[in-house]
Amino acid sequence: MKKLDKLVLGAFWGPFFITMSVVVFVFLMRIMIFYIDDFVSKELGILDYARLFFFFSLITVPTALPLAMLLSSLMAFGNLGEFFELTAIKSAGISVVRAMAPLFIVAIGVTIFSFFFNDRISPWANLKGYSLLYDIKTTKATLKIKDGIFYNDLPGFSIKVDKKEENGLMKGMVIYKHDSRSYELGNTTIILADSGRMYSKNNNRYLVIELFNGTQYIEEAGRGAGTSYLSSPGATPVITNFQRHEFDHYEMIESLSSFGMKRTDEGQFKYHEFMKNIADLTSTADSMRASYVETKKNLVPNSQQYFSYDFKQGTDKLLKPGKWIDSLVSLPVSDSLKNEILVNAKSAASSMLSYTSREVDNLQTKLKDANKYELEKHHKYTQALSCLIMFLIGAPLGAIIKKGGFGVPVLVSILFFILLYVITNQGDKWVKEGLLSVPVGAWMANTLLFLTGLYFVDRARSDSALFDKDVYQMFIKKMKLKWTGRFANRELIES
Numbered sequence: 001m002k003k004l005d006k007l008v009l010g011a012f013w014g015p016f017f018i019t020m021s022v023v024v025f026v027f028l029m030r031i032m033i034f035y036i037d038d039f040v041s042k043e044l045g046i047l048d049y050a051r052l053f054f055f056f057s058l059i060t061v062p063t064a065l066p067l068a069m070l071l072s073s074l075m076a077f078g079n080l081g082e083f084f085e086l087t088a089i090k091s092a093g094i095s096v097v098r099a100m101a102p103l104f105i106v107a108i109g110v111t112i113f114s115f116f117f118n119d120r121i122s123p124w125a126n127l128k129g130y131s132l133l134y135d136i137k138t139t140k141a142t143l144k145i146k147d148g149i150f151y152n153d154l155p156g157f158s159i160k161v162d163k164k165e166e167n168g169l170m171k172g173m174v175i176y177k178h179d180s181r182s183y184e185l186g187n188t189t190i191i192l193a194d195s196g197r198m199y200s201k202n203n204n205r206y207l208v209i210e211l212f213n214g215t216q217y218i219e220e221a222g223r224g225a226g227t228s229y230l231s232s233p234g235a236t237p238v239i240t241n242f243q244r245h246e247f248d249h250y251e252m253i254e255s256l257s258s259f260g261m262k263r264t265d266e267g268q269f270k271y272h273e274f275m276k277n278i279a280d281l282t283s284t285a286d287s288m289r290a291s292y293v294e295t296k297k298n299l300v301p302n303s304q305q306y307f308s309y310d311f312k313q314g315t316d317k318l319l320k321p322g323k324w325i326d327s328l329v330s331l332p333v334s335d336s337l338k339n340e341i342l343v344n345a346k347s348a349a350s351s352m353l354s355y356t357s358r359e360v361d362n363l364q365t366k367l368k369d370a371n372k373y374e375l376e377k378h379h380k381y382t383q384a385l386s387c388l389i390m391f392l393i394g395a396p397l398g399a400i401i402k403k404g405g406f407g408v409p410v411l412v413s414i415l416f417f418i419l420l421y422v423i424t425n426q427g428d429k430w431v432k433e434g435l436l437s438v439p440v441g442a443w444m445a446n447t448l449l450f451l452t453g454l455y456f457v458d459r460a461r462s463d464s465a466l467f468d469k470d471v472y473q474m475f476i477k478k479m480k481l482k483w484t485g486r487f488a489n490r491e492l493i494e495s
Contacts (some may be wrong), residue, residue: 004094005102012103016072022459023067026187027060028053035133052136055129056100062122062383065114065303066420070390071413073103077398078409080100086399096460107391115384119277126274145170145198154207154254170196173211190217209252218243273376281377287371292363299359306352371438378442385446386420396460401457420445 032053077100080086089099145151151159162172173196177189193214200207221244273281393416401408423445431441 004089004099007085008076008080008099008102009106011076012072012106012284016068018076019071020064020068023064023071023388024057024060027064028057031056031060035137043156044243048132048136052132053127055125055132058121059129062114062118065110066383066386066390067413069107069110069387070394070416071409073107073391073394074398074401074413075404076103077395078401079398079404080323081399082404085462086402089394090463096396096399096463099399099458103391103395107388111388112386114387115380118380118383123275123277123280126272130272145157157254168197168199170198173214175209175211188219188408191215191250192217207254209254211247211250211251211252213248214246214250216245216247219247269324271372276373278377278380281380285370285373285377288366288373292366292370295359295363295366299363302359303352306348306355367434370434371431374438375428375442377438378438382424382442382446386449388451389446390416393449393456395457396453399460400456420449423448 071072077086080089080099086096086099090096092151145161145164147161147163149160151157156178158176158178161170163376164170171194173191173193175191175193177191191211191214193211195213196209196211197206273284278283379397394413397412398404398409401412403409427441427444430436431438436444
């Protein structure tokens, strides 16, 4: 390896790893902030959060790689240009393209890595990450009882507390216990207590409700003596028994199994396009397109059941095709028969309209689903190649701008990354709306930015002052002098 290559690679690897870490952290925080409401009041262990952060960090890598490649290559050549090292390289007779050669090889390696990461690691990380996120979202919040408000998240209970003390003691507790076997009776057990405590035991598997100085009211349905009433008009009378118990100390133990996090079968998430590799996406898209073609082929044959195209006169005499309609019209029929014919014709037309509308929606859904899977397959390639394209933009831009650090490079990188993001999303939208074919919509962003990168490489080769403010200041000054001279000549001619 030559000293020039070591110099360029040394200027590249530091910013690359730093920017890669920062970008992954930023994208990870964006995802976490988006789902922050699903984590609140959930008693999750550190291991659960660590696993979730790990999976979502892997998910953000394919998105972070192009931006890190753009920013680090721009910073590397910007620093070389700012400290006149790039000028020394050119004065030695070495072209800018030759100086970019080692980073070009690195960009190809990052592109290959990104492709295999998208095809192998990303589907697995998406499946693990989003299934774990679903389990966290469906996990119930822990007991958060507020003063004067009924808490109803504990199955079978409604609990209200007048005041919560700092030592955990609760004053003025009201507990409604619901009997799932007799909904028509409403709350079958009511407990009033002067004070009490609530705590969990056995690793939060059970909830203990400890009550002091209270009364329990129980209403039971049975055949014994008591008050009878009708639950609804005409219903059999229901006999109820009322019981009242006073206590100094009463303890209830309830299971908290519904509050724990349960692992969902990951197989129910595998249908999503983000959970599939290229082989699975190709197979799914091909099967959906085959189903679309088969449904479209059978559309006309299946529709024949909704209308009549033969007419028999007399016993078994079948009219020839093309003549039976005229013969039907010329036959004398009664008004009642005419009404019956019109009703049948209207019913057949309505059925035919309903059938065609349903089948058209079905065909559009199948085509959109097939395009969705095929679009994701193309994105496996476009997202990987965007690393190489971003290098073709960043390296020559750094050589032209000649500014290192995190100032101008960060601004330029964000602008081009937003441009890539917007064009990609717009292409996907047009594909889903049927305005563009899948390859055109998927590769539109990469094509435009690739041409932009080639233009910047050409400008860097010719040592263009494309972003030199002095050039534009001189141009503006020249135009002002030209405009002023033309205006002075006009005044001289008029005088």
